[in-house]
Amino acid sequence: MYGPLDERLDDVDAFTTGTVGRPGQRTFFLQVRSGGARYDIKCEKVQVAAMADFLRNVLQDLPPAEDRPVDGAMELLPPHDDDFVLGQIALGYDPHADRLVVQLIEVGERDAVDDDEDDDDDDDDDGLDLDDESDDRARIRISITRSQATAFCAHADEVVAAGRPNCRWCGRPIDPDGHHCVRMN
Numbered sequence: 001m002y003g004p005l006d007e008r009l010d011d012v013d014a015f016t017t018g019t020v021g022r023p024g025q026r027t028f029f030l031q032v033r034s035g036g037a038r039y040d041i042k043c044e045k046v047q048v049a050a051m052a053d054f055l056r057n058v059l060q061d062l063p064p065a066e067d068r069p070v071d072g073a074m075e076l077l078p079p080h081d082d083d084f085v086l087g088q089i090a091l092g093y094d095p096h097a098d099r100l101v102v103q104l105i106e107v108g109e110r111d112a113v114d115d116d117e118d119d120d121d122d123d124d125d126d127g128l129d130l131d132d133e134s135d136d137r138a139r140i141r142i143s144i145t146r147s148q149a150t151a152f153c154a155h156a157d158e159v160v161a162a163g164r165p166n167c168r169w170c171g172r173p174i175d176p177d178g179h180h181c182v183r184m185n
Helices: 045-060 146-161
Strands: 006-009 014-020 027-034 037-043 084-094 099-106 139-144
Touching: 006 037, 014 146, 027 045, 027 139, 045 084, 045 099, 045 146, 099 146, 139 146
Parallel strands: 006 139, 037 084
Antiparallel strands: 014 027, 027 037, 084 099, 099 139
């Protein structure tokens, strides 16, 4: 690769999420498969949950999907290596193509700006220009069908919930090796 990854994929075979590792030490991935290409994007659990929530909200205003992705489309293939670590996410709907648009942008310096430095900025601009060519972060922009978005939401909910159970007294996650509950003596 000679420059940062910059892909626009209109026909996506699979858009899914999954984890590698045991509960408490899981690494989350988003995976995009299109034709012979496959992209593995390392991400956080909260990013997966937030994407599912947003997509679900958009889907509420649209007619229900008529078809379902093929069996196995939601399965995470073992990641070969992460193509990048996810920073910003842009989500939307293209009514002309009847597709949900997901743009995944690599974490970068813009994501790590100290809040104090931004206080004096009177600009109304949020600093995110999705088509900024001077920004050398990797990005993938995909268009997915309503059925792919619906399947992603359901699968993401399962993946997020499959982690460590929460303690019923303190609400903190219980590790497989045990748990020191601050509310129990």
